[in-house]
Amino acid sequence: MNIESKIAASVGEAILKLYGQEVNSTQIQLSKTKKEFEGHLTLVVFPFLRISKKNPEQTALEIGHYLQENEPVISSFNVIKGFLNLVIDAKVWIELLQTIANDAQYGIVSADDNSPLVMIEYSSPNTNKPLHLGHVRNNLLGFSLAEILKANGNRVVKTNIVNDRGIHICKSMLAWKKYGNGETPESTGMKGDHLVGKYYVVFDKEYKAQIKELTDAGQNIDEAKRNAPLMLEAQEMLRQWEANDTEIVEMWRMMNSWVYAGFDESYKKLGVDFDKIYYESETYLEGKNKVLEGLANNVLYQKEDSSVWADLTGDGLDHKLLLRGDGTSVYMTQDIGTAKLRYDDYPINKMVYVVGNEQNYHFQVLAILLDKLGFEWGKSLVHFSYGMVELPEGKMKSREGTVVDADDLVDEMVNTARETSQELGKLDGCTTEEAEKIAYTVGMGALKYFILKVDPRKNMTFNPKESIDFNGNTGPFIQYTHARICSVLRKAEEQGIELNKAIEKSLTLSEKEQTLIQLIADFKNVVKDAGKEYSPAIIANYIYDLVKEYNQFYHDHSILKEENEGLRHFRLMLSKNVAKVINSGMALLGIEVPERM
RNA sequence: GGUCUCGUAGCUCAGUUGGAUAGAGCAACAGCCUUCUAAGCUGUGGGUCGUGGGUUCGAAUCCCGCCGGGAUCACCA
Numbered sequence: 001m002n003i004e005s006k007i008a009a010s011v012g013e014a015i016l017k018l019y020g021q022e023v024n025s026t027q028i029q030l031s032k033t034k035k036e037f038e039g040h041l042t043l044v045v046f047p048f049l050r051i052s053k054k055n056p057e058q059t060a061l062e063i064g065h066y067l068q069e070n071e072p073v074i075s076s077f078n079v080i081k082g083f084l085n086l087v088i089d090a091k092v093w094i095e096l097l098q099t100i101a102n103d104a105q106y107g108i109v110s111a112d113d114n115s116p117l118v119m120i121e122y123s124s125p126n127t128n129k130p131l132h133l134g135h136v137r138n139n140l141l142g143f144s145l146a147e148i149l150k151a152n153g154n155r156v157v158k159t160n161i162v163n164d165r166g167i168h169i170c171k172s173m174l175a176w177k178k179y180g181n182g183e184t185p186e187s188t189g190m191k192g193d194h195l196v197g198k199y200y201v202v203f204d205k206e207y208k209a210q211i212k213e214l215t216d217a218g219q220n221i222d223e224a225k226r227n228a229p230l231m232l233e234a235q236e237m238l239r240q241w242e243a244n245d246t247e248i249v250e251m252w253r254m255m256n257s258w259v260y261a262g263f264d265e266s267y268k269k270l271g272v273d274f275d276k277i278y279y280e281s282e283t284y285l286e287g288k289n290k291v292l293e294g295l296a297n298n299v300l301y302q303k304e305d306s307s308v309w310a311d312l313t314g315d316g317l318d319h320k321l322l323l324r325g326d327g328t329s330v331y332m333t334q335d336i337g338t339a340k341l342r343y344d345d346y347p348i349n350k351m352v353y354v355v356g357n358e359q360n361y362h363f364q365v366l367a368i369l370l371d372k373l374g375f376e377w378g379k380s381l382v383h384f385s386y387g388m389v390e391l392p393e394g395k396m397k398s399r400e401g402t403v404v405d406a407d408d409l410v411d412e413m414v415n416t417a418r419e420t421s422q423e424l425g426k427l428d429g430c431t432t433e434e435a436e437k438i439a440y441t442v443g444m445g446a447l448k449y450f451i452l453k454v455d456p457r458k459n460m461t462f463n464p465k466e467s468i469d470f471n472g473n474t475g476p477f478i479q480y481t482h483a484r485i486c487s488v489l490r491k492a493e494e495q496g497i498e499l500n501k502a503i504e505k506s507l508t509l510s511e512k513e514q515t516l517i518q519l520i521a522d523f524k525n526v527v528k529d530a531g532k533e534y535s536p537a538i539i540a541n542y543i544y545d546l547v548k549e550y551n552q553f554y555h556d557h558s559i560l561k562e563e564n565e566g567l568r569h570f571r572l573m574l575s576k577n578v579a580k581v582i583n584s585g586m587a588l589l590g591i592e593v594p595e596r597m
Numbered sequence: 598g599g600u601c602u603c604g605u606a607g608c609u610c611a612g613u614u615g616g617a618u619a620g621a622g623c624a625a626c627a628g629c630c631u632u633c634u635a636a637g638c639u640g641u642g643g644g645u646c647g648u649g650g651g652u653u654c655g656a657a658u659c660c661c662g663c664c665g666g667g668a669u670c671a672c673c674a
Contacts (some may be wrong), residue, residue, distance in 0.1 A: 015659085016641090026614085029614095029616080031616080034617065034618095035618080036617090036618080042616090042617085044617095045614060046654065046655075049654080056654085080617070081617065082616085082617085082654085082655090083616080083617060093622075094604090126674070128671055153613090163674060166673080167673075168673080168674070172599095172664065191634060197658085212638095216631090238669070250656095261636095288659070307672070316600090317600095318670075321671085321672055322673045323672090325672070326672090330671090330673085330674085331673070331674050334674085355657095356668095357601090357602075357667095357668065357669095358667095358668055358669070359668095359669090360600095360601065360602085360645075360668075360669070360670095361600085361601085361668090361669050362669090364601095387603085387667090388667080388668085390667090392608095395667090413650085421636085424634095424635090424636065426634085426636080442636085450609095453610075453611090454609090454610065454611095455610085455611090457602085457603090458602095458610090459602090459603075459666095459667070459668090460609085460610085461609070461610095463608085463609080463610090463645060466609080466623075466624095467609085468610080469609095469622085469623070470636050471636060471637090472621080472622035472623060473609090473610080473611090473621065473622045473623090474622080477636065477637085478602075478624095480634080480636050480637080481636095481637090483634075483636095484633085484634055487633075488633055488634095491633065492633090524640070537610095537611090538608075541610090541611060541612095541621095543623090544611090544622090545611095546620080548621080551637065552638075552639095554637085554638085555632085555638050555639085556638090556639075558632090558633070559633060560633045561632085561633065596634090597634085597636085
């Protein structure tokens with residue numbers, strides 16, 4: 001039983017003894033005491049005034065006295081207005097720290113064969129252009145969420161659905177064929193995804209030129225868009241692809257393979273990975289079958305032009321198209337097919353989709369459709385919806401060249417980390433390899449932490465210049481603190497100080513030291529909350545609080561130079577466990593913490 | 598227009614099962630390196646929590662109206 005619930009039980013007992021009435025546990029609100037007051041936990045007594053029939057101070061005093069006498073965990077208390085601040089005995093903290101120290105996996109619940117199986121879909125790129133800042137947020141959130149779910153006792157399958165078919169890839173293919181002069185990643189030295197992306201842009205440029213010609217010749221804009229030769233050719237190419245034209249399919253394979261090689265590199269740099277990858281080119285026919293089955297069962301209906309629709313007016317939504325008149329599938333159809341394949345492949349208990357909030361409607365519809373089509377898990381799918389990343393100038397627009405490329409961003413972060421490290425003299429005496437490793441770890445730490453510390457549901461602003469900051473609430477600040485603790489522990493070992501001795505229980509601890517233990521102990525609940533809320537940000541902000549507190553402690557107290565052996569030992573143990581929690585917490589964010597920097 | 602969502606310091610963000618004087622970082626200014634790593638620590642200034650009502654002992658947090666931003670309502674993915 002943890003300290004908080006133990007005290008809550010005693011409070012209930014106190015009220016029963018003092019006022020002769022039972023209160024249910026939800027009325028007993030224990031929260032952390034605010035910094036400026038003395039104490040660790042605070043009981044809000046307002047809810048009990050009706051029972052005590054006394055004023056707030058009087059009530060708080062009576063409960064306080066009862067607890068002090070009858071609950072050994074409480075050593076003293078103070079009352080301010082209706083708030084009863086309880087001071088927990090130092091012995092209790094010391095015991096708690098000792099318990100945590102003996103648990104190598106503190107706060108982590110590992111999964112076994114009977115644990116729920118969660119599949120989490122993230123990343124899901126198109127194969128016609130490289131990854132950008134928006135994908136970075138998606139990838140980091142998805143990976144972190146998977147780690148958090150694992151730490152909460154789930155089996156997790158990470159999956160990626162690649163949008164490798166459709167008009168978008170035909171546009172790149174066509175432009176490459178017409179204007180590419182047979183360029184390849186090898187011949188140009190370009191990363192494959194960037195090369196293909198280049199021709200996507202070329203297509204757009206040439207297409208626009210053709211539209212202008214046509215409008216100048218008197219056509220209106222919609223006509224021009226439809227009639228531009230390039231667009232007609234791209235559509236023809238898509239038809240040929242669907243008809244399995246050898247030449248087109250070969251080109252499609254080749255260019256996609258370039259893109260995959262490029263993506264693999266980007267994923268590796270970002271530190272994300274997948275257990276199973278699905279391709280839309282392989283799932284869309286499955287969706288079509290499922291839709292036709294639904295049509296046969298009268299769940300769906302067909303219009304005169306033979307297109308197939310779902311009537312969702314009963315759910316407060318509109319009619320939704322699932323198959324075009326020519327029998328080809330749309331986005332929704334593909335998602336239905338992908339879902340079916342996944343459930344055939346794995347005994348999934350829960351499906352999580354990490355997809356931006358601009359698709360909230362899509363997933364609302366998908367859940368209803370899957371349910372209608374007879375998938376019993378349809379209604380319980382989770383759309384982990386995250387906000388967009390905006391730049392200080394506003395939204396990213398690929399046409400206006402204001403997209404932040406993922407690879408460029410990573411390089412820039414690492415370069416800045418390298419330069420800053422050099423300026424601070426952190427790399428003195430390092431080999432080139434070590435220096436490179438530190439620059440990478442710190443640069444990526446800064447990027448990942450910056451993105452993950454923000455509530456995923458909110459839109460966020462990313463200023464490429466100002467965001468590369470290593471002071472304050474940042475990844476490097478946390479990494480730095482960890483490195484410093486490791487250094488202290490190394491020195492302790494060099495001095496022959498034993499680290500794993502039991503702590504003396506008679507020590508007098510400072511307020512800060514007790515607060516730190518309280519914070520360390522909180523880690524367990526924080527991991528649980530993060531899992532429940534699907535929010536890496538909860539972890540990030542918690543670690544920052546812990547680290548900030550530790551840094552203050554570090555400056556106010558000596559550790560190695562402490563004369564009192566028992567106290568020195570306690571402080572080492574405390575530091576070691578702060579490092580342990582930082583390490584576990586940052587691992588849940590996918591951020592490495594170095595032992596020296 | 599319908600639906601959803603957001604609005605907290607100059608900037609980026611915390612803070613919501615309703616609790617004390619609304620917190621950090623950045624930016625500005627002032628201190629601290631013969632002292633376990635100064636990517637650090639300490640201090641100063643900076644707020645009608647968009648706005649107006651309501652609910653109650655108590656509202657940034659819950660409810661309603663309004664203002665402002667964003668998303669979505671495709672035979673695109």
